[in-house]
Amino acid sequence: MSQRRLGMAAAVAALYALPWVLDTVRLRMAIEILYFGLFAVSFNLLFGYAGLLSFGHAATFGVGGYTLGLVLRHVEGASVPLALLAAAAAGGLAGLVIGFFCVRLRGTYFALLTLAFSQFLFAVALKWREVTRGDDGLSVSVPDLALPGGLVLRLGQAPHFYWLALTVVLLALGAAWRFTRTPLGNAVVLMRENDERAAFLGYNVFGTKLIVFTFAAVLAAVAGALFAAFQRLISPSALDLPMSTEVVFMAILGGTGAFLGPFLGAAVYMLIQNWLSEATEHWPFFIGLLFVLMILYAHQGLTGLLGRQGPLRRRWTARRLPAEEPA
C-alpha cells in the first residue's frame, strides 16, 4: 500500500512537472484533457455507477461555465477560486432541480428528460441576451491569482493555467473517488443492479440517486467553469447536444466500468479528434464509426480491453457491467 502511495505521489509530481516537458500547443491540449476528463468522470458517476444514461450532461457543464463567467464579470474583485466555488454551487443547485424531475425515471426515459432539460437551458442561454449575450457568447476575463507566499499565477499563460486546472481536477477526482467508496456510493451500485430490491432493503432510492445526480452535476459544473476560464469564452454551444454527446463518446471509449476509464477516454478522444480533424474534414463520420465499432466489439471500452475481473471500484481496470445480462 505504501508503495502504491509512493507511486501515486510520483505520478502527481510528474503531472505537475509536465509544463517543463511539453510545448505550449501540447500543454493546451493537456489542459483540455484535464477538464474534459473530469467532465467524463462525472458523467460516469451517473452512467457507470448509477446506471443512468444522461443525454444532457452538458446542462450543468454549461451552468458552471456561465456562472464562472458571470461572477468574474459582475462581482467586483472576484478571484478564480471564488468563481469556481460559485460555479460548483450553481451546478449543484441546477443538478438538484433537474435531478428531482429526472432520477425517478430509468433508461431511455431518463436519457430523454435530461436531454430536454439541457435543451431548455440551451434555449435560455441563446435567447436571454441581456445576461448571456446569446449566440455571441460571454467573454470571460480571468484575473491573476495571488497565492500565499507572494507567488502569482498568471492564468493567461498556459503553464500557470495548467497548474491551476491540475490542482482543481485532482481535488475533484479525489472527492469523486472517495465518494464512490462511501456506503452511499456502494448503495448506488446496488440500485443500478436492482433498484426494487434496494428499496425493499430499506434504501431510499430516490434520495440516493438525487444525491449522486447532484454530486455529478457539481463536478460537471467545475469542469465547465475550467472550460470557460480556459477558452475565455462561454457560449450556448457549451450547453448543446454535441457537448452532451461528446462526453458519452469519451466515457464509452475509455470504459465505463472503471473509475478513471472515462478520463482515459477523454484523453484518447481528444488525441484522435485532433489527429482526425487534421486528416479529414469529415472526421465526425469516423468518430461515429469508431463509436459503433466500440459498441459492437468492445463496449467495455479501452479499460475493459485491458482490464481483468475485479470490483468496479478499481481505478483503471474494468469489470463486467450488469448491462451484460440479456435485457
Added chain:
Amino acid sequence: MFPLPVYATQALHGLVNGMLLFLVSSGLTLVFGMMGILNIAHAAFYMLGAYLAYTTVQVTGHFWLSLAVAPVVVGLLGAAVERWLLRRTHAFGHAYELLLTFGLFFMIQEAVRWIWGNYPLQVPVPAELAGSVPFAGGRYPAYRLFILGVSAVICLGMALVLLRTRIGIIIRSAVSDAEMVSALGVNTPLVSLGVFSAGSALAAVAGVIAAPFLQADPAMGAGILTDAFVVIVIGGFGSLLGALLASLMIGQLQSFGILWFPQLALVFQFMLMAGVLILRPQGLFGEKG
C-alpha cells in the same frame, strides 16, 4: 391583436407542421413501443429521405418517384441495421442499443454532408402542386395542404393496419409480451425486423414530403431530433395516439407562440413537456415508465 384570417392561417400552419412532426415521430414511436429502442438514427433516416428525394428529382425529374425510391432504400438500410447491428447489441441492454443508433446517427449525418455537401439543397415543388388555393381571404400554398393530406392518410393507414389486420394484432401483442407471442409460434425476430424497417421507411417518407417544403438541409436531422423526442415524451412512450396529439399540440404551440412571444419560440415545447411531466410523468397516453 391580429385580424381573424391571420389566426386561421397560423392554425393551419401549425396543423401542417404538427402533422409532419407526427409523420417523423410515428415511426420512432412504433419502433420504441415494439422493441424498446429509441432509434436516434431515425432522425438521420428522415434527413436521408429528403436528400434521396433531391437526387431522384435531379436524375429522373420525377418527384413522385422519390416517394418509392427513398422508403425502399432507407427501409433496406433500416433492415440491415436491425439485423446486423442492433441484434448483436441486444444482449448489452437498451442503453447500448440507444448508443449504437446514436453512433449511426453521426455516421449517416456526416455521410450525407460528404455526399451532398454541407449546404441546403432546393427540391422543387412538383408542378401539379405548385400553385396556391384560396384560404381565409388570402391564399395558401397547395403543397402544404398536400403534406397535411398525406400525413392524415398515413396516420389512418397505420391505425387500420394496427387495429384491423392480423399483422397489427401480432405487433400489438408483441409489444406487451414478446416472449409469449414467440411461444405461440410467431417469428418475433422477423416481426422486429419488419417493424424497424417499416419505421425507417416512414422516416424516409417524411423526409421526402418535407423536402420541397423545408429543403434538404444538413441540419434537418439534428433539428427534428429534439422535437420528436419531446413528442414521444409528451405523448407517452410507445403510444401512437399520444404522439399524434402531442405533435398537433406542438404544431399549434409553435405556430401561435411565434406570433405572440417570438423571443420564446425555442422553449415552448420544453415548457409544455415540463408541464406534462410534472402533472403526468408517464405522458398523456403512456403506461407507467
